[in-house]
Amino acid sequence: MARADKLDKDSKKWLDDVAAIILSDEAKTYGELKDRAERVEFERIFWARRDPDLRTDENEVQREFLARKAQADERFGGKGTTGSASGCGRLLILLGEPDAMRDDAMGVVLGAPAGAMTQARSGVERSSANEVTRNPTRQPQIWTYKDRRDVSFKGGEAQISIDSRCGLHPSVTANLDRIAAGRIANPGLTYKVSAGRITRLADLLPKPTPAQEMLSGSRQDFALAGQFGYWRADGPTAVIGLVRVDAAGLSVKDAGGTKTAELTVAAHAVTDDGRVAAVDERRVTAPVQEAGTVLATYRLFVKPGHYTLKYGVLDEKTGRGAVGSAAADLPDLNGTELSLGTLLIVQDVLEGARSNPADPLDGFVLGSLRLVPRFANTFARSEAAHFFYNANGSVDPGTGKSDVTLSLSLLKGTQVVATTPEQSFTDPHVVTSVGPVALQFEPGTYTARLKATDNLSRKTATIEQAFEIR
Secondary structure, X not given: OOOHHHOOHHHHHHHHHOOOOOOHHHHHHHHHOOOHHHHHHHHHHHHHHOOOOOOOOXXXXXXXXXXXXXXXXHHHOEOOEOHHHOHHHHHHHHHOOOOEEEEOOOOXXXXXXXXXXXXXXXXXXXXXXXXXXXXOOOOOEEEEEEOOOOOOOHHHEEEEEEOOOOOEOHHHHHHHHHHHHHOOOOOOOOOOEEOOEEOOHHHHXXXXXXXXXXXXXXXXXXXXXXXXXXXXXXXXXEEEEEEEEEHHHXXXXXXXXXXXXXXXXXXXXXXXXXXXXXXXXXXXXXXXXXXXXEEEEEEEEEOOXXXXXXXXXXXXXXXXXEEEEEEEEEOOXXXXXXXXXXXXXEEEEEEOOOOOOOOOOHHHEEOOEEEEEOHHHEEOOOOEEEEEEEEEOOOOOOOOOOOEEEEEEEEEOOEEEEEOOOEEEOOOEEEEEEEEEEOOOOOEEEEEEEEEEEOOOOEEEEEEEEEEEO
């Protein structure tokens, strides 16, 4: 970890205390901060990211963590070792007590990743981990976990091998990393660091701005339409939205024939119980297109699940605004199963991009790639399009690699008019595109269909996106 040797005593202790749940990129950021005051602010943000309800004073996740950590330290600690830092301790903290455990008389075996299951083996079965001694060298064991409220396993349970020193197989550790990432309730709270200084939590939390207050209603002062897709981020899922506004309802500036509109774009994702899980708001200056419309984007980071997306545009000069909404079912694009992000049909894919929140199309900057979106996926026959997609595959515990095959087809009705050869990928997270594809087909409505085959799990998935050629 960067600069770990330069941390003060209190910072080192805190980092050791949260070792079971901190993500590697979080630990790296923590180690790069300049002083203890900055790291204390990081710690506040760290727990806020995991707080299931920021509206209350109590953080239930932090309370449960501290209780489980104390249990792990007492149960699995030994001379010179911290119980919560052991594999047994991490399992207890992240998954709780096992449903069953047995001594492994045959010795250590390769641990099955959470989400998989090993063949049952002979040994003495126990109902819980309470009988584990504090001896750092002990009988290897197999712990059995059945589906939890927020964690499911292939076949409904996982059997995890633990060696004589409470160690875990690397494949289990990798899956526990994913579970730890999934416990972040507010991924929209990010660590914003500049010159070693971190933005304060108070400045990151949503504020009742006019644009956010507008989203609680259903104003329609001018015509507004929206579309969205979802994309893999490191841990959460990124929702990228595109909105189109009729410029006739906005205050427009004309400078030498170039018309622009200054507006605020706001969006938030609301859970089924009414909690705002993520917020985005940005002020942009957007050009007025030939069709008399203005395009702008937003980007939200949320956990997989079901949400209601509320998005809107506010003209702060006139106070006029408009709001739209959409239901969103977001898959886990970082899990252990085959999953697909949205198939995006864009007019161009540019490399070497850098994010700029003032850019009205910044929501479609994904890493170093800038996608140039086309609202409603409508193209002329003389144009070309790029078909951009991402896929997540299962991983072979032995090699750490995937085996995913992808193919893209274009259809008019049920007739296939174009297709790509199958491509195989060994990276668990595939990001790729097909294009530019000349759209010299007959005018009409078409469907782009992406088919994925996970050759390890023998599962397939298909995702489609409609587009129009005029």
